[in-house]
Amino acid sequence: MSAPFLLLVPLLAQLGPPLPRTSMPEVDSPPRREQAAPVPAPATTRETDCQVLVRSDPPAALDFAETWREGSASMSERAAAEHCRGMAAAALERWDDAEEAFRAARDSTPANERAARSRLGLLTGNAALARNEAGRAIEALDEAQSEAIGAGDTKLAGEIAIDRARALVILGREADAAGALAQARNQVPDNPQGWLLSATLSRRQGRLVDAQTQIQRAAELLPVDPEIGLEAGVIAALSGRDEAARKSFRSVIAAAPGSLPAKTAQSYLDQLGPEAPSPAR
DSSP: OOOOOOOOOOEEOOSSSOOOOSSSOOOOOOOOEEOOOOOSOOOSHHHHHHHHHHHHOHHHHHHHHHHHHHTOOSHHHHHHHHHHHHHHHHHTTOHHHHHHHHHHHHHTSOTTOHHHHHHHHHHHHHHHHHTTOHHHHHHHHHHHHHHHHHTTOHHHHHHHHHHHHHHHHHTTOHHHHHHHHHHHHHHOTTOHHHHHHHHHHHHHTTOHHHHHHHHHHHHHHSSSOHHHHHHHHHHHHHTTOHHHHHHHHHHHHHHSTTSHHHHHHHHHHHHHOSOOOOOOO
16 A cells, blocks of 8 residues: 555644633633645545545545445555545544544554554544544554554654644643653654644643743744744743733734634733833833
């Protein structure tokens, strides 16, 4: 089987809603969803056709995948068909079907194709996370990480560590999540999500100095990002730096006007209240 040809399943990118420990009431910000990094280009006509259909007509892609699966003549072909079915189900946000399809694709992939099995396990875990099944997600992600390590793919292992941290936080295993994020920062130091999630977790644990360092690194890697700006503002507010907090919240509103992160930022600005007047000279 060729390597998985398209990773479309949206990833949950937040550890959870911000949890400011100040007088600010809790305001939830939605998890961002983003595409996983693409893997090598499609290797067959059917894979190409599936990719096009997933983007243009997901229900048709699902029908296409099911017909393909029923007529598959080998395990490799079945794995590709199941991958196609998982992508189509994910595009339709049918996460239970997506999880089942990605797992079937992984199980149909030869044991010696460890990197491919790892990527499919990553998709399986993210589909489980999307349906709030953190326990199922961590099982799939643990297996995916083991496969990545066996394949000698350090970068892939680091990407998986980020998603393991999300699942571990949901399960209340924050110490384990911190360890997973430390691994991610070491193995994929240029991934801004690893730094953002590290800052969020550090802030939740009251380690504001660490949180500030981590959010600064996230902002260096991805300068104009609403969620990074929102987290930077929360950390600044908790640290008593109201002017810096206002600046961060305003940057979110300017970067994504009308979005949910912008609405959250505005609510925090309202809670901070007006700026103190400058002293008269």
